């Protein structure tokens with residue numbers, strides 16, 4: 001890093017044509033991270049040179065997401081569209097140097113003339129235009145005198161270059177389109193390959209970090225810089241893009257998933273967008289940790305989504321308060337517990353966090369437990385509740401199942417138990433051991449909650465990035481059962497105070513997040529973030545043996 005006198009200046013250059021996804025998080029962590037590590041700066045630059053696809057909604061969401069991830073561009077927020085005038089001047093300069101010309105070939109003819117990987121291209125018949133004529137025509141292109149697609153400005157490099165990108169690439173095209181920032185001021189728009197290196201140069205970027213598919217464009221990047229920039233020349237560096245199992249990552253594909261109604265929006269908790277992950281309950285710390293762990297390489301690879309989940313669990317385990325919730329309730333009646341009695345019990349908030357303190361939970365004669373925690377006719381190693389057997393109720397007493405009450409259809413409606421008053425948790429005689437411990441909620445103190453359970457949006461664990469850009473095969477792999485809503489869940493009283501975005505561990509069930517849009521004091525709505533079982537850690541332990 002001794003070039004540029006050790007100065008490091010990077011940029012994150014999103015195109016505002018969709019919401020940012022977890023792949024962008026890798027690029028954000030890399031660009032802002034390198035700047036931080038080397039005492040440099042990182043700009044946020046909207047690469048908004050294409051007027052058709054861009055929207056203000058996306059600009060706002062991108063700013064919010066970069067901030068939420070924990071990075072700041074300070075006052076260095078830029079738009080490539082703010083450089084349109086300077087870029088135009090650069091193009092004029094190329095024409096003056098005899099290095100660019102106006103070409104009247106159609107898009108199809110340009111393609112034919114370009115040749116192929118095995119055959120050289122041939123010169124455009126317009127390559128011989130004089131500098132003067134080119135200058136006049138380019139000015140008229142800008143003035144709006146020609147229809148869309150009738151002419152382009154091209155660099156004059158080498159139609160026989162083995163690198164197709166160097167065969168007189170297009171610099172400007174005519175598009176009579178309104179732009180989200182420059183309005184109707186322009187009807188010619190620069191191409192990415194031209195605008196990007198020069199925007200980097202205008203901002204005095206030192207390290208222009210991009211993904212591997214731009215490797216073949218680097219000679220062209222350098223060509224523009226060498227033709228037009230005297231000092232502070234930026235350099236392009238490539239790294240492999242992130243691919244994740246069970247995930248599609250291109251904005252174009254995510255847009256289709258949104259527009260075809262497979263999800264409820266870009267921030268649907270099933271989406272791999274930053275806003276979707278945030279709403280699901282991901283933390284910025286977990287995402288940054290994940291980006292650090294996957295590292296930076298040139299070889300393309302597919303990262304297992306369970307590693308991302310592992311990073312999230314590690315973070316939530318430290319932070320999330322423990323509470324009790326019964327997701328599929330069945331009623332337990334304690335036969336020997338006084339009818340109108342209730343009791344306040346003490347429960348620790350987080351065993352991983354000594355200063356998290358305790359809270360009060362309510363106990364009474366009628367309780368809910370999880371339906372799957374009872375079996376009438378259990379196999380031998382079943383340590384939950386069954387007839388004649390004992391379990392501990394977390395933070396409370398040991399209970400014993402005495403009787404099962406069924407309705408006329410033979411379905412269990414109530415479980416009748418007795419409790420042992422000598423076994424109160426934390427009390428003197430609490431050391432009597434039983435194998436199973438269950439979570440529970442006192443019936444008169446229970447609060448109703450809606451809980452949304454998610455599965456992977458993409459069923460197959462192959463990422464679709466391997467497919468070609470226009471392959472829409474991923475749509476057939478969208479999981480039709482990726483959302484299950486349960487409305488009659490019961491949660492403990494303390495959750496009445498929970499606000500949108502707050503995260504909890506529901507004991508034995510996993511991590512849950514109060515939904516940022518739909519959770520209100522009158523209607524509690526939680527998203528299941530993730531289960532407690534860590535398949536990544538398990539697989540890794542096995543493979544390390």
Ligand code: ATP
Pocket residue numbers: 012013014015016022023024026027209210211240241242243249250251252
């Ligand atoms: P997509 O294909 O998802 O639309 P893109 O590359 O077109 O992505 P841009 O807005 O142009 O999206 O990207 C902004 C930056 O993020 C670029 O530097 C790009 O290389 C990087 N980036 C995009 N996708 C990934 C990814 N999957 N992994 C790492 N970096 C990525």
Ligand code: MG
Pocket residue numbers: 015
């Ligand atoms: Mg793009």
